[in-house]
Amino acid sequence: MHKIVSILFFILLFVIKSNAQPYTLDKKVKPIELRLIEYNGEKGDTTWKGKVNFTTVTPQKDTTYFFVKGLSVYQPIYFSTTGKNKNLEIKLCKDTWKNSNQNGNLKTSDKWSANFKTEGSFGIMMITKSREPYQMFTWVGKPIRGKDIAPPFKKQEVKAEKKSKTKTKKQ
Amino acid sequence: MKIIITVLFLVLYLHNNAQTYPTIQEQAEGVAQAAADEWGAIRGNDDPTTPRGAINAIINSQFSTFGGLADNAAGLWNSSNALSNNDCSPEFSTSNDVLMTAACRGATECEEDYTKAVDKMNGARMALERMKCIYENTKNFTTSAIAFGDSYSGFHAMSGAAWQVERAKINKSFSNLKQTYDRKYEEFIKLLKDGLLEFDGCESRYAQAGWYQRYGFIYFEMMKTRYKRAD
Numbered sequence: 002m003h004k005i006v007s008i009l010f011f012i013l014l015f016v017i018k019s020n021a022q023p024y025t026l027d028k029k030v031k032p033i034e035l036r037l038i039e040y041n042g043e044k045g046d047t048t049w050k051g052k053v054n055f056t057t058v059t060p061q062k063d064t065t066y067f068f069v070k071g072l073s074v075y076q077p078i079y080f081s082t083t084g085k086n087k088n089l090e091i092k093l094c095k096d097t098w099k100n101s102n103q104n105g106n107l108k109t110s111d112k113w114s115a116n117f118k119t120e121g122s123f124g125i126m127m128i129t130k131s132r133e134p135y136q137m138f139t140w141v142g143k144p145i146r147g148k149d150i151a152p153p154f155k156k157q158e159v160k161a162e163k164k165s166k167t168k169t170k171k172q
Numbered sequence: 173m174k175i176i177i178t179v180l181f182l183v184l185y186l187h188n189n190a191q192t193y194p195t196i197q198e199q200a201e202g203v204a205q206a207a208a209d210e211w212g213a214i215r216g217n218d219d220p221t222t223p224r225g226a227i228n229a230i231i232n233s234q235f236s237t238f239g240g241l242a243d244n245a246a247g248l249w250n251s252s253n254a255l256s257n258n259d260c261s262p263e264f265s266t267s268n269d270v271l272m273t274a275a276c277r278g279a280t281e282c283e284e285d286y287t288k289a290v291d292k293m294n295g296a297r298m299a300l301e302r303m304k305c306i307y308e309n310t311k312n313f314t315t316s317a318i319a320f321g322d323s324y325s326g327f328h329a330m331s332g333a334a335w336q337v338e339r340a341k342i343n344k345s346f347s348n349l350k351q352t353y354d355r356k357y358e359e360f361i362k363l364l365k366d367g368l369l370e371f372d373g374c375e376s377r378y379a380q381a382g383w384y385q386r387y388g389f390i391y392f393e394m395m396k397t398r399y400k401r402a403d
Binding site: 043048049050051055073074075076077078079081083093095096102103112114116117118119120121123136138140142143145146147148149150151152153154155 | 234256271306316
């Protein structure tokens with residue numbers, strides 16, 4: 002039995018490592034990918050252009066597992082859950098399903114959201130005894146660019162134009 | 173005959189499972205996945221009394237919260253933390269001791285020239301930082317997996333022997349990553365130096381000669397140390 006479990010562990014470890022999902026020893030855990038699709042903004046406004054997924058779930062199990070993949074650490078990520086399911090618990094997981102990194106619920110509000118950054122993928126664990134539907138919304142922004150990061154330059158005012166003008170006159 | 177029947181059943185089983193697995197899974201979980209072509213239809217419907225319009229209204233409410241979080245995607249990225257405490261988060265701050273001077277400030281004449289050099293430098297900085305993050309995340313994951321395996325393998329002699337084989341594989345895989353890191357390090361650090369030397373050229377043209385010797389060199393040496401693999 003131990004041998005089977007250990008083989009299962011290593012198969013899971015390498016399969017999951019290659020898929021970059023949180024790992025588990027439980028073979029019943031079959032996370033569903035939330036596929037991201039292109040989002041070009043609304044009515045010409047491209048401020049929030051990126052990728053998006055909107056999924057409605059009518060739970061048929063107490064715990065359902067999802068994951069989002071293909072993320073760069075340079076992309077902003079926004080995840081939210083909405084619905085009237087007051088019993089819903091949300092867990093966002095990185096390395097393992099056992100240790101969640103962000104938690105929430107819909108007890109007091111119809112909406113729970115989180116924004117963060119991560120490399121590769123993240124897992125979403127939805128726990129509820131109720132069969133009331135809920136919605137999941139994932140938005141992944143465009144990666145930041147060089148101009149968005151802190152510059153390695155001192156703040157100073159040097160009149161570069163003057164020198165360049167002098168240079169032009171000499172020529 | 174028994175073999176033929178067994179093979180037939182096996183083929184049938186594999187065939188059915190391969191074809192129906194995603195459907196079964198989606199049905200079992202009760203998931204309605206928004207497909208790419210469906211997305212346009214959802215966003216095109218503004219009537220909140222229709223099911224599509226209701227979904228549209230929820231999505232609109234999601235995007236409306238973005239305005240309260242940040243002005244744009246870069247702002248949201250800057251204000252976001254890493255998902256996990258163990259997750260590496262890119263860090264671009266530079267110590268005051270190695271900050272460099274830049275003569276071109278908002279002057280259109282020099283701007284284009286400088287921008288090309290700065291873009292190259294920033295490209296290298298982002299590549300180095302992302303590589304460092306991937307390396308650190310993988311290192312943490314590998315350390316956890318090995319610690320888990322080491323503690324588990326003590327329960328059973330056979331699993332202990334099997335673990336040693338797998339442990340060696342994990343270590344080899346991590347060792348390959350180290351080699352890749354070192355190779356890419358050389359590539360990205362060269363890109364950074366190229367950018368700094370281009371910047372030096374700009375400074376010579378518009379401000380002062382010898383910028384690299386005075387400022388660029390110190391910054392470059394700091395960056396070399398910062399991203400050199402220490403383990």
